[in-house]
Amino acid sequence: MLNIKKAIAILVAVASACIALYAAPAMAHGEKSQAAYLRMRTLLWYDVEVSTVKLKVNEELVMTGKFYWFYDWPQNIAKPDLAFLNIGIPGPVFVRKASYINGVSGTNSTSFDIGATYEFKVILKARRPARVHMHALMNVSEAGPLIGPGRWVEVTGNQSDFTNEVTTLTGETIDLETYGLANAIKWHVFWGVIAAAWLLYWIFQGPILIPRYKTVKLLGEDADDMVTPFQRTLGLVMLIGTMVVVVWSYYDAHKQYPVTIPLQSGQVSIPALPDAARGVNAEMVDAKYRVPGRSLEFTLKVTNNTNSPIRIGEYTAANIRWMNPEVSVAEPADSHDPVAVNGLKYEGGAVMPGETKLLKVSCTDAAWETYRLAKLIYDPDSRFGGLVFFFDEEGTRSVVAIGGPLLPVFI
Amino acid sequence: MFKGINALLLVLVSTVSWGHGGVMNEGNECKLRVGPYVMNFSGYQPENNDSKQFCDDMPTIGKSIIVLDFIDRKLRDMTVNFRVIKATEAALGTAEDGVVNDAELAQTPFFEIPAKEYPTGTMTVSQNFTEKGHFVGYVIVEGENEKFISRFPFSVGYPPKGIPEALKIPIAFFFVVVIVMVWFLRRKPVAFNEKQD
Numbered sequence: 001m002l003n004i005k006k007a008i009a010i011l012v013a014v015a016s017a018c019i020a021l022y023a024a025p026a027m028a029h030g031e032k033s034q035a036a037y038l039r040m041r042t043l044l045w046y047d048v049e050v051s052t053v054k055l056k057v058n059e060e061l062v063m064t065g066k067f068y069w070f071y072d073w074p075q076n077i078a079k080p081d082l083a084f085l086n087i088g089i090p091g092p093v094f095v096r097k098a099s100y101i102n103g104v105s106g107t108n109s110t111s112f113d114i115g116a117t118y119e120f121k122v123i124l125k126a127r128r129p130a131r132v133h134m135h136a137l138m139n140v141s142e143a144g145p146l147i148g149p150g151r152w153v154e155v156t157g158n159q160s161d162f163t164n165e166v167t168t169l170t171g172e173t174i175d176l177e178t179y180g181l182a183n184a185i186k187w188h189v190f191w192g193v194i195a196a197a198w199l200l201y202w203i204f205q206g207p208i209l210i211p212r213y214k215t216v217k218l219l220g221e222d223a224d225d226m227v228t229p230f231q232r233t234l235g236l237v238m239l240i241g242t243m244v245v246v247v248w249s250y251y252d253a254h255k256q257y258p259v260t261i262p263l264q265s266g267q268v269s270i271p272a273l274p275d276a277a278r279g280v281n282a283e284m285v286d287a288k289y290r291v292p293g294r295s296l297e298f299t300l301k302v303t304n305n306t307n308s309p310i311r312i313g314e315y316t317a318a319n320i321r322w323m324n325p326e327v328s329v330a331e332p333a334d335s336h337d338p339v340a341v342n343g344l345k346y347e348g349g350a351v352m353p354g355e356t357k358l359l360k361v362s363c364t365d366a367a368w369e370t371y372r373l374a375k376l377i378y379d380p381d382s383r384f385g386g387l388v389f390f391f392d393e394e395g396t397r398s399v400v401a402i403g404g405p406l407l408p409v410f411i
Numbered sequence: 412m413f414k415g416i417n418a419l420l421l422v423l424v425s426t427v428s429w430g431h432g433g434v435m436n437e438g439n440e441c442k443l444r445v446g447p448y449v450m451n452f453s454g455y456q457p458e459n460n461d462s463k464q465f466c467d468d469m470p471t472i473g474k475s476i477i478v479l480d481f482i483d484r485k486l487r488d489m490t491v492n493f494r495v496i497k498a499t500e501a502a503l504g505t506a507e508d509g510v511v512n513d514a515e516l517a518q519t520p521f522f523e524i525p526a527k528e529y530p531t532g533t534m535t536v537s538q539n540f541t542e543k544g545h546f547v548g549y550v551i552v553e554g555e556n557e558k559f560i561s562r563f564p565f566s567v568g569y570p571p572k573g574i575p576e577a578l579k580i581p582i583a584f585f586f587v588v589v590i591v592m593v594w595f596l597r598r599k600p601v602a603f604n605e606k607q608d
């Protein structure tokens with residue numbers, strides 16, 4: 001005979017094995033697990049910085065940076081018509097005190113323009129001691145979180161010292177950490193007890209679940225007789241009582257707090273920053289990925305419409321930076337900051353004002369593989385994207401988005 | 412019957428994480444462990460199998476490329492020595508595979524890439540294997556005050572034994588479907604009013 005329990009157990013085992021098969025080693029919070037094209041062709045972050053990496057409970061941390069909405073947005077990803085700037089941290093280690101996008105408060109959701117650049121600033125207050133990998137992230141409706149570069153941040157001190165004081169409209173100072181907590185617990189317990197009592201009462205009123213279903217089937221049209229007149233009266237009392245308590249609590253709350261404003265759910269619109277390309281134009285001529293060398297090689301047709309010679313200092317995509325130290329220097333901020341200090345090389349030299357020139361660029365680093373960007377070449381649409389930073393003699397930067405199809409080569 | 416299926420499934424599932432010494436196939440990534448540090452291991456045979464990536468064993472002879480990508484940044488400041496020694500037997504598939512053998516290390520290697528730093532985090536090894544055989548690979552990393560050795564036996568030119576990789580999931584899926592079907596067919600239809608207590 002077939003043992004059903006055993007069969008179910010085996011099914012569960014098989015299902016979990018199948019899941020385990022496909023659950024590739026999970027990364028902290030998706031920084032490597034999102035598809036390469038998603039990380040390279042949606043939101044490109046740069047200049048991201050934190051004001052401190054070590055702070056005490058109650059101290060503030062400011063994260064600043066810029067983001068660019070890639071012009072060649074993937075067709076299968078929802079456009080940023082409704083988006084909210086957030087910070088990704090495992091657990092409530094910080095509270096957000098304020099956030100700004102181009103100086104406009106980021107309390108509300110926003111819509112963004114594809115091809116535009118914005119800058120942001122988020123002010124956080126440390127709440128409990130922990131060491132966390134913190135990311136800026138943009139929640140895009142229907143598309144999910146688009147993650148910015150991560151930084152290791154350590155909070156020390158004691159959580160019991162944490163306060164989160166604000167002054168209300170009526171001039172009262174309250175601590176949001178504990179404000180209204182007792183009242184919330186009181187109401188949860190109140191309704192919980194009533195609900196549990198109601199459930200318990202019915203458990204002991206005749207058959208339940210399948211036996212009750214069988215009885216109902218048996219009784220047919222007379223099934224309603226299973227409910228006694230007393231039970232009907234009790235039900236009515238519960239119904240009226242519930243409505244009375246809800247209405248009373250509503251009016252009572254209104255009497256205690258006459259001056260309130262509703263939760264703000266509007267959508268603000270924020271104008272973009274001026275074009276960061278500043279008169280530099282770059283077009284992708286061709287691009288290939290050298291598989292054994294872990295190197296992206298592309299040719300750019302660059303036109304310099306500024307009045308100073310320009311050179312390439314950096315290429316960045318998916319929060320990884322390839323630096324050309326002859327022009328621009330950057331060091332990894334911590335052990336998990338993917339900066340290829342000497343990763344970018346190019347032929348062609350400076351582009352003079354008014355000149356159009358072909359530049360051959362190569363960006364080399366193990367990060368192509370360890371951050372799973374090279375998986376792009378196995379996609380049915382192997383297009384990539386990124387930002388190229390040009391610098392003029394004075395060090396003024398022009399940021400130009402590039403992108404196009406990518407071909408793998410093995411020699 | 413269930414014991415059999417169970418055993419078979421366990422065999423299928425257990426192959427998900429297998430290894431030869433320092434090289435481990437974890438999920439869909441091939442990792443090489445050297446002391447506390449981890450590298451990604453990729454093998455390519457561009458002339459035979461365009462873009463397919465192998466984990467330690469090379470299925471055919473010919474031009475082969477092994478690429479090591481350092482996951483830990485620390486490895487970029489250390490020297491890496493890669494050497495391959497001819498062996499008489501294939502990997503055992505036991506913990507023995509990973510045990511460093513000093514006699515082997517003293518031998519003249521079949522080929523070797525002397526210790527060098529790799530600041531881009533990638534080490535590429537190209538080698539033309541002209542005949543099939545068994546080998547032992549060694550990766551030796553050396554930093555200021557530390558030195559770690561990883562040993563991994565591998566074979567060249569022997570097609571993989573057992574159930575081909577590409578068939579494992581379809582076979583597992585097939586058994587799931589069979590089990591579900593058996594379970595539903597054996598279930599007696601529920602009849603109401605048939606039995607009352």
Ligand SMILES: [Cu+2]
Nearest residue numbers: 028031133150
């Ligand atoms: Cu992270």
